[in-house]
Amino acid sequence: MTGRFMIYGATGYTGKLVARSAKAQGLNPLLAGRNEARLKSIAAQHGFEYQAISLDDREALDAGLAQVDTVLHIAGPFSKTSKPMVDACIRTGTHYLDITGEIDVFEACAARSAEAEKAGVMLMPGVGFDVVPSDCLAAHMKARMPDARELVLGISGLGQMSHGTAKTGVESIGKGTRVRREGRIVSARKTPMREIDFGKGLKSAIAIGWGDVSTAWHSTKIPDITVYFESNPQFEQMAKMGALTRWFLSLGFMQRALKKRIEQQPEGPTDAERAQGYSVLYGEATGPNGEVVRSLLRTPEGYTLTAMTGLEIVRRVLAGEAKPGFQTPSLVFGPDFITEFEGCARQDLNS
Incomplete structure (x- = not known):
């Protein structure tokens, strides 16, 4: 046991925020990523050690992970970066944490649960805003309704996205709106829409293929799960896309063009x-029998919360609270875990 952890992807928007938060909390991570010049600059700001490591360099990656007990993997899109990091963590006996919201990444990690358990490694993707608050809320709803057949989660208040988050959304265009029905992940023929009261009256909401379509089932085994976002013009445009448009936008040259446009936008929300x-x-x-229970959960802004929950889970893993195999936040830390953070408050609307 080294008592140390690695932040891999420390040069992106969220990585820099997490590194800054780690310094403020008196933590001493090893920073890692591909770009040595950027790593050196960030490490110098905080007095951290750093190593430039490519995920393609198996020897260097294994050597880096051998110096730590856990990695907080922040370099997306995780559809490209998760597998090589998980491979290395299983080889080296290093606990794996990431901040993904990608359904396929959760499912890929879940499929390797037995392999990870044999290696004594915990795989816990989604330790940020994706999916700590929603996963804990899902587990709370299951506790309130133990025989629930359907789970609806709604999310309101998402602000400006980082480049990584926006690129992940672009990659998912061709997959349509994914939901869980009878325990299986499927693409909805028509994007579900409904109204949800987030505490200030009914608002239009549109179903999105959010990570909880995967994780909430692993946490609760509720067979039907749909995740909604409060509607905005961008979501409405996505919902109205036909299959042909989605296919066209998923082609390689269109994906590259869309991602290039994202790079020209601000890196993410300002501190203010x-x-x-x-x-x-x-x-x-x-x-x-149709009985319904409802709850609301208020949290800080998403990237702020990601730094809070990600680093707290690192602390707990380093303290010995890891459970080998694939895990979700609520399975290890319980449905009330989210309520321990400043600015988080849960309210049951009927009981």
Whole structure:
């Protein structure tokens, strides 16, 4: 046991925020990523050690991970970066944490649960805003309605996205809107829409293929799961896309063009925007006879919360609270874990 952890992807928007938060908390991570010049600059700001490591360099990656007990993997899109890091963590006996919201990444990690357990390694993707608050809320709804057949999660208050988050959204265009039905992940023929009261009256909401379509099932085994975002013009445009448009936008040259456009946008919200922002999550569980329970959860702004929850989970893993195999935040730390963070408050609307 080294008592240390690695932040891999420390040069992106979220990586820099997490590194800054780690310094403020008196933590001493090893910073890593591909770009040595950027790493050197960030490490110098905080007095951290750093190593430039490519995920393609198996020997260097294994050597880097051998110096730590866990890695907080922040370099997306995780559809490209998760597998080589998980491979290396299983080889080296290093616990794996990431901040993905990608359904396929969660499912790929879940499929390797037995392999990870044999290696004594915990795989916990989604330790940030994706999916700590929504996963804990899902587990809370299951506790309120143990025989629930349907789970609805709603998310309101998402602000400006980082480049990595926006690129992940671009990659998912061709997959349509994914939901879980009868325990299976499927693409909805028509994007579900409904109204949700996030605490200030009914608002239009549109279903999105969010990570909880995967993780909430692993946490609760509720067979039907749909995740909604409060509607905005961008989401409405996505919902109205036909299959042909989605196919065209998923082609390689269009994906590259869309991602290039993202690179020209601001890197992410400013500190002032993060300080003023917040999110509200809605949970709704329906039982076999149609009975319904509802709850709300208010959290700080998403990137702020990601730094808070990601680093707290690192602390707990380093303290010995890891459970080998694939895990979700609520399975290891319980549904009330999210309520331990400043600025988080949960309210049951009916009981």
